[in-house]
Amino acid sequence: MIKQIDCPVCGHNVEVFDICDHCGWQNSGLFEDEKSPQGPNKMTLKEAKEAYENGEKVL
Numbered sequence: 001m002i003k004q005i006d007c008p009v010c011g012h013n014v015e016v017f018d019i020c021d022h023c024g025w026q027n028s029g030l031f032e033d034e035k036s037p038q039g040p041n042k043m044t045l046k047e048a049k050e051a052y053e054n055g056e057k058v059l
C-alpha cells in the first residue's frame with residue numbers, strides 16, 4: 001500500500017519519498033530535517049518553504 005502525505009512544502013498530496021508534482025520537493029516521509037538538504041533536494045526544507053512562499057522554484 002502506498003502511503004500518501006501532505007507535501008511539507010506546499011501541502012499538496014504526495015506519496016511518501018516521492019517528488020511533489022506541484023513544487024518539486026522530494027519529501028523524506030517522517031524524517032524531514034529542516035536544517036540540512038536530503039536526497040535530491042538542493043535546498044533545506046526551511047529554504048524550500050521560503051522559496052515556495054515567494055513564488056520561487058524549489059530546488
Ligand SMILES: [Zn+2]
Nearest residue numbers: 007010020023
Ligand atoms: Zn509540494
